[in-house]
Amino acid sequence: MGLFKKIASAMGRSRGNMRILVVGLDNSGKSTLIEHIKPNKASTFEATPTVGFQVQEFAKNNLNFTVIDMSGQSRYRTLWEHYFCNVHAVIFVVDSTDRVRMCVAKEELEEVLKHDEVQNSGMPILVYANKGDLPGSMSRQECADELGLSGLNDEQTPWHIEKSNALVGLGVEEGVNWLVQTLQSASGRRETTEGRRSSGSGHK
Numbered sequence: 001m002g003l004f005k006k007i008a009s010a011m012g013r014s015r016g017n018m019r020i021l022v023v024g025l026d027n028s029g030k031s032t033l034i035e036h037i038k039p040n041k042a043s044t045f046e047a048t049p050t051v052g053f054q055v056q057e058f059a060k061n062n063l064n065f066t067v068i069d070m071s072g073q074s075r076y077r078t079l080w081e082h083y084f085c086n087v088h089a090v091i092f093v094v095d096s097t098d099r100v101r102m103c104v105a106k107e108e109l110e111e112v113l114k115h116d117e118v119q120n121s122g123m124p125i126l127v128y129a130n131k132g133d134l135p136g137s138m139s140r141q142e143c144a145d146e147l148g149l150s151g152l153n154d155e156q157t158p159w160h161i162e163k164s165n166a167l168v169g170l171g172v173e174e175g176v177n178w179l180v181q182t183l184q185s186a187s188g189r190r191e192t193t194e195g196r197r198s199s200g201s202g203h204k
């Protein structure tokens, strides 16, 4: 990410704009989970597989959210990489009961983490270990281990994993709170550094 884009991105966040990309394999529960991030949930939400992607915009707690809900079907996964340059954070949703496809989820997460925009911008990654209500669901720690999250450099890529039940919204708010706090403290740090630089009081 170039300097101009970094500054523009930090300014966007400090003005309370949060642009979030939501990815993960098909059927992991992304669209269902997003319904619980929104302040006004549809009274009857019926999940159907997302075609391509869908953009949701809403205001919540004095913040303006733009949430890009990507399809996780294999034929649409190549679309994900086109959106990293335009977001502040990534949410990766994994079906914690889908042991068979956990290695596919890991590969897709690795592709996300390898992307230049993600590597070079300190973009936070929030992982939801979803479908925690179902018998046989893996624990937060098991999912983190399976996805190789503990090997991540937290300085370069701040990350957090939250167990969720997207059907009722359990764990969803906790994850979003972590994301908002992480983004706000990162843009606060950046503004302080830029302020010091422009007043000439930065360290040499």
Ligand SMILES: Nc1nc2c(ncn2[C@@H]2O[C@H](COP(=O)(O)OP(=O)(O)OP(=O)(O)O)[C@@H](O)[C@H]2O)c(=O)[nH]1
Pocket: 024, 025, 026, 027, 028, 029, 030, 031, 032, 033, 047, 048, 049, 050, 051, 070, 071, 072, 073, 093, 130, 131, 132, 133, 134, 164, 165, 166, 167
């Ligand atoms: N039991 C349970 N079912 C869930 C949960 N989250 C989602 N589901 C169900 O899982 C199915 C898929 O949910 P979606 O939200 O459409 O999944 P998605 O990740 O958006 O799928 P794509 O759009 O195809 O990528 C639906 O039948 C949901 O009702 C959960 O936490 N627990």
Ligand SMILES: [Mg+2]
Pocket: 030, 031, 032, 048, 049, 050, 069, 070, 071, 072
């Ligand atoms: Mg969907």
